[in-house]
Amino acid sequence: MFTIAEAARRAACPQSTIRYYERAGVLPPARRGDNGYRYFEADDIERLAFVNRARELGFSIASVRDLLRLADHPQQPCEAVDTLLDEQVRSVRQRIAKLQALETRLAHLQRACDGEHPVHECGILAALSDTDAA
Amino acid sequence: MFTIAEAARRAACPQSTIRYYERAGVLPPARRGDNGYRYFEADDIERLAFVNRARELGFSIASVRDLLRLADHPQQPCEAVDTLLDEQVRSVRQRIAKLQALETRLAHLQRACDGEHPVHECGILAALSDTDAA
DNA sequence: CGTGGACCTTAAAGTTGCTTTAAAGTCAAC
DNA sequence: GTTGACTTTAAAGCAACTTTAAGGTCCACG
Ligand SMILES: [Zn+2]
Ligand SMILES: [Zn+2]
Ligand SMILES: [Zn+2]
Ligand SMILES: [Zn+2]
Numbered sequence: 001m002f003t004i005a006e007a008a009r010r011a012a013c014p015q016s017t018i019r020y021y022e023r024a025g026v027l028p029p030a031r032r033g034d035n036g037y038r039y040f041e042a043d044d045i046e047r048l049a050f051v052n053r054a055r056e057l058g059f060s061i062a063s064v065r066d067l068l069r070l071a072d073h074p075q076q077p078c079e080a081v082d083t084l085l086d087e088q089v090r091s092v093r094q095r096i097a098k099l100q101a102l103e104t105r106l107a108h109l110q111r112a113c114d115g116e117h118p119v120h121e122c123g124i125l126a127a128l129s130d131t132d133a134a
Numbered sequence: 135m136f137t138i139a140e141a142a143r144r145a146a147c148p149q150s151t152i153r154y155y156e157r158a159g160v161l162p163p164a165r166r167g168d169n170g171y172r173y174f175e176a177d178d179i180e181r182l183a184f185v186n187r188a189r190e191l192g193f194s195i196a197s198v199r200d201l202l203r204l205a206d207h208p209q210q211p212c213e214a215v216d217t218l219l220d221e222q223v224r225s226v227r228q229r230i231a232k233l234q235a236l237e238t239r240l241a242h243l244q245r246a247c248d249g250e251h252p253v254h255e256c257g258i259l260a261a262l263s264d265t266d267a268a
Numbered sequence: 269c270g271t272g273g274a275c276c277t278t279a280a281a282g283t284t285g286c287t288t289t290a291a292a293g294t295c296a297a298c
Numbered sequence: 299g300t301t302g303a304c305t306t307t308a309a310a311g312c313a314a315c316t317t318t319a320a321g322g323t324c325c326a327c328g
Contacts (some may be wrong), residue, residue, distance in 0.1 A: 006274075015276095024314080035323055037276055043160055048180045052264050055245070058236055061314070071263060073217065074254030081258050082247055089240045104194055106223045109191070112217055120208030124215050128187050129303060130203060131180065139304075150287055153306095158285080169294055171305055261280070 006039040011048045018048065020111075026051055026065050059088055138164075141174040145182045152182065160185055160199050193222055 010017040011016075016030055018038075021027040027047060030038035050071070054064045064083055070081055112123025142149045152172075154162040161181060164172035174182075184205070188198045197218055204215055246257025252257055 003275080012314075015293095017167055017314090020315060021279095028248055035276075038322080049265055055314090057240060059260075067259070067262065070253050074252060078247060078251055078253045078256035078258070081253060081256050082249070085240065085254070085258055086198055089244065092237050092240060096230060096233045096237065096264065099226055102150050102221065103226050103230065106191060106226060108218065109143035110216075110223060111149050113212060113219075115216070117212055118144075118208060119204050119210050119212045119215060122215050123163075124212070124219055125201070125205050128184055128191075128201065129180070130172065131183055137304080148287075149305095150284090156288060169305075170307095171294080189285090 002040045002045070004040070005039050007045055007048065009039075011052055013048070013052055018072050021048070021051060024061055026061055057088065058092060059084070063088070100104065136174045136179070138172050138174070141172075141182065142177055144179050145186055147182070147186055154183055155182070158195055160195055160202065191222065192226060193218070196220070 002010070004015045004018060008018060011018070018027070021031060028042070030040060031043065033039055047068070050068065051064055054067055055061075059067065066084060067081065070076060070078075109124055109127055112127055136144070137153060138149050142152060145152070152161070156164060161178070164174060164178065167173055181202070184202065185198055189195075190202055193201065200218060201215065203214075204210060243258055243261055246261055
């Protein structure tokens with residue numbers, strides 16, 4: 001029997017996030033005391049930890065819901081799990097590729113400025129202003 | 135004298151984005167006709183293009199405002215420009231590093247599943263469920 | 269008993285950068 | 299004069315939370 005403060009401490013996440021997860025349907029409605037307070041058991045905290053781990057891995061709330069549903073039905077084939085993970089990997093690789101392209105362009109831009117001069121001579125702003133810039 | 139549709143076509147961005155930029159204070163309030171319609175000149179479209187380029191480079195709306203303010207004061211030293219760019223590069227590199235760490239963890243996780251089996255034997259979900267997982 | 273401080277509750281708004289929708293006015297052509 | 303393509307605004311929606319405001323609850327100390 002933990003209060004939300006204890007649960008938050010154990011899961012190392014803000015209380016507001018726990019409430020949000022409940023609202024978002026990724027955690028089931030918590031048991032309540034007569035005072036209306038939420039109370040958590042070890043199970044609940046493990047489930048919360050599962051959510052936190054999945055979120056750290058970048059899964060969306062919707063995907064986390066799917067993963068939990070799968071974890072709750074152990075007899076099903078794991079194909080859906082693999083698919084979710086594969087999609088996540090592809091998404092992360094895509095984001096990396098985009099950011100790397102961005103980094104290249106930004107680094108290129110950095111070399112357009114050699115330091116001491118007024119803005120109107122700055123190659124950086126010139127590149128941003130120029131319609132024909134690479 | 136272009137309508138918003140023409141401006142959007144020339145800048146290759148949705149009309150709604152142009153209105154949003156105006157609202158967000160990154161573009162000045164557009165001139166209006168007697169009918170209330172916005173009208174744009176070549177200057178305005180160049181400014182819009184500047185914004186679009188900066189946004190493509192990942193600069194926040196706030197940074198774009200700063201960059202425009204600098205571009206409007208050509209006598210100032212370009213130091214502030216360099217700083218904004220340097221920060222942007224650092225931010226992009228940080229995001230790449232985080233995503234690469236994520237990719238590694240996800241790829242690792244992929245190897246925990248060899249395909250055909252029920253969910254309760256799946257190493258992926260085991261790793262997500264296990265409090266002591268790497 | 270009572271009061272102060274630490275806890276808990278909710279609904280609602282703020283964040284970022286837009287897009288989408290709804291309701292309504294304008295314009296040009298036929 | 300009516301159709302259809304344009305324009306306007308305010309407001310809501312998206313993702314995943316965080317923050318705020320206003321208000322109950324609990325407990326220990328005096
Ligand atoms: Zn320079
Ligand atoms: Zn410079
Ligand atoms: Zn497997
Ligand atoms: Zn599997």
